[in-house]
Amino acid sequence: MQQDKALKSVTLQDIAKAMGVSRTTVSNAFNRPDQISAELRERVLAMAKQMGYAGPNPMGRMLRTGKTGVIGLVFSEALPYAFQDPVAIAFLQGVSSVCEKVKASLLIVPTLESDVAQMTIQQAAVDGFIVYSMPDDSEAVAKVLERKLPVIVVDQPNLSGVPLVRIDDHKAAREAALHLLGLNHRRLGIIAMDLLSDSYVGPVNSQRLERAAFEISLLRLRGYEDAMREAGLDFNKVPIVECPPRNSENDAFEVALTLLKQDPRPTGILAMCDILAIGALRAAEHLGLSVPKDLSIVGFDDIPLASVIRPSLTTIQQPLIEKGAIAAELLLGISIADRDSHKTATATTDKIPDFVMGGVFDLNENPHKVLETKLVVRESSGPAPIQLR
């Protein structure tokens, strides 16, 4: 008889009524074992099971408590691409490790720009958002901001008043370029990540640079530029081709080919991420060029694959996983130092910790977290060919 009732969903109320106790008592049986006699609790739980009660409804609870125990994650790319991107994946590892630690769930919000559909952001029942590497003009980011929830941005965009976790892209890129320059390379080519979110593939002109919506790409480019200018190179003569890394390595391959078919051919390629660098590696192989004898290639990110492929990739290492972990920790208001002490203190509780609290989460203190990078020299870079200069 109560079976059909189950279909229409049993509530706290129902089981309270069936037992002749109050809702509070039933609620306590589930949420506050110490506030109710063990015997009664047992009976309540038994009745609940018998009636097919699914447990306290999360939506009711969330509405009541105002907390969700969920952090929202917003990616710039289409989701399937994001899950193909080793950099994003590493970031996710970091985020998820922290989530797991504090028993928070992770809501991955699909957010196709241009669509009417950042509705998903408005609808997301979360305690805060992590925005991962979005363009400056993203509507999705605007929607996130409208939610007036705690927000952490990773990489970009740099919004005033919003904490940012990043690296010093300018400095890191400069270091990459200096590495090649120090090896006497004088003819360099650049494979850039997207400057705009229009999936354009091809040479970069000054208009694109001015309109650039991805600050990271711009910063890295400026880093390359500064190093080259310091070395006395005419940056205007340095070929720059743009290629969104998400389009798999094929585009990168093609783009690198165009670069390598120029006359005179570059002896060094600076790629703004490892995926692009790997595309260049394949292009070199395709053209019968030896790396690093004929051509040096420097990537960026140090994804796992970078150290595995042959020749292994010289690249800028950035702490990808840590980036995710720190973003999550900032959002959750957990200082790394406090973590362990807090953990044990919280461990006994069987409720979701109040991790997202206005108070704990202080926007003013340390709004930017800049992580360290370092150049990792591997096989893909070497001295410039002598006969060429």
Add this chain to the structure above:
Amino acid sequence: MQQDKALKSVTLQDIAKAMGVSRTTVSNAFNRPDQISAELRERVLAMAKQMGYAGPNPMGRMLRTGKTGVIGLVFSEALPYAFQDPVAIAFLQGVSSVCEKVKASLLIVPTLESDVAQMTIQQAAVDGFIVYSMPDDSEAVAKVLERKLPVIVVDQPNLSGVPLVRIDDHKAAREAALHLLGLNHRRLGIIAMDLLSDSYVGPVNSQRLERAAFEISLLRLRGYEDAMREAGLDFNKVPIVECPPRNSENDAFEVALTLLKQDPRPTGILAMCDILAIGALRAAEHLGLSVPKDLSIVGFDDIPLASVIRPSLTTIQQPLIEKGAIAAELLLGISIADRDSHKTATATTDKIPDFVMGGVFDLNENPHKVLETKLVVRESSGPAPIQLR
């Protein structure tokens, strides 16, 4: 003045009051543009913005509508590992592509067994769950079932009445073994995935087999066994070592070494997943064995890396991405055929589609979806060494 109010969060009510209209009107301004005059709507929206209204509170909405627009995903492994596992990642790609299509969000629920913490499952505000490859005795799965929401299981466990998306593991494994047997290999070794969730690494004995909680591992093992028995081999003499693939390739490497140091050395290794196979590849390399001349290796899954490494891996290909997509589509009650027509019909709506409806989601129709696999022969397998038999 209303600024401080914002901190205590503005509600529909507040803005209705401030404008002297009803809550419904405000609600309509946000959710039903057609039910309200454009002019009034503009004014409402303007007032909302001015008062710092963050938009309709998702928790209130969810409680009211009973829908969340979210599908929950439960992994067996610790999250950071899951995001390292190419098989899980591919699965995620499939799931997320469908989510994106229907504008559903994806809630990744951390679910450490043994902890008091499948609380996260009870708290998850979702319309349904996808359970990805969990052990038979998982408490997390029990909690999911308690929620009485639509559930799709992928791979395992096989629960009566719960739709399952899987492959024919037994048949596929048998095919892998037959491949080696057909190449005249007679001394085979097996590297098995986990049979129990105790992170055990080492030889498999019969007790472990009996207690096995991962049905997939067992099915694959039986597939190997049947093939070998058909070929007249004494399966009891076939060495089997177990190694959870999530512990990176290092464990797999070690485990493969022990297998290869046996006397007489196996000429063929069957690995239950590509990660393990790659560990074996490294072990062979380490021992100076040539693959496939001295040793043949067959993997399982056909992860992207399998076709990239050298020697490329002979393996069983299973449609990993499709698996995720189909699981999501089943959960969302979207038949693949209907998808496109539905899409356009739904496109005009600006609400989340009622995708998770009891009616659409029919448990009885096609509860098991078995996807096709195929053996992909690459470089890692070849004829058994002649001198050895």
Add this chain to the structure above:
DNA sequence: CTGTTAGCGCATTCAT
């Protein structure tokens, strides 16, 4: 087109 009414299911005072 607009307003009124009525809960959705829950956790939390504050009494007892």
Add this chain to the structure above:
DNA sequence: ATGAATGCGCTAACAG
């Protein structure tokens, strides 16, 4: 230790 009352913020009927 238990219960009664209150509203979290919203949307869906329905009535005007």
